[in-house]
Amino acid sequence: MLAVGIDLCEIDRIQRSMRNPRFCREILGEQEFAQLQGRGFPAQxxxxxxxxxxxxxxxxxxxxxxxxxxxxxLLRQRNGxxxxxxxxxxAALAAGWEFSVSISHTGSTAAAVVAGERKEA
Incomplete structure (x- = not known):
């Protein structure tokens, strides 16, 4: 079984939300927060x-x-x-699934595609 999800996000909207110092802590996991903090929290x-x-x-x-x-x-390997x-x-919801993710952005929009495949039991 395959599953696909796609989303577009306006970078300006996120940038406005980031004015609230709690925003990133509320939406980002621990490792994700640390990776983005190390890069200066680029809005894109x-x-x-x-x-x-x-x-x-x-x-x-x-x-x-x-x-x-x-x-x-959303984490990044050493090669990005x-x-x-x-x-x-x-993780419990996704038990038995493997996922791939692709991301991209322009100056105004970020996009992500997640493809999941249910593993054979």
Missing amino acids: SVAASFSAKEAFAKAMGTGLCGFSLREVE APYLHLTGRA
Whole structure:
């Protein structure tokens, strides 16, 4: 079984939300927060993280219900390749699934696509 979710996010909207010092702590997981903090919290990257969370929710067919945004982290490997790290209820919801994620952005919009495949038991 395959599942796909896609999301677009306006970077300006995220940039405005980031004026609230609690915003990043409320939506970003621990490792995700640390990676983005080390890069100075670029708004386009925070928007890509938010889009990845939304795309994951769409792929799972749940919307943003049943898990915390902080439980879906968009992390980057040393070579910059993105991947999803799931914890808590998000990990339980996605048990038996493998995911790939692709992100992109322009000057005004960030996008994420999450593709999931149910593993054979």
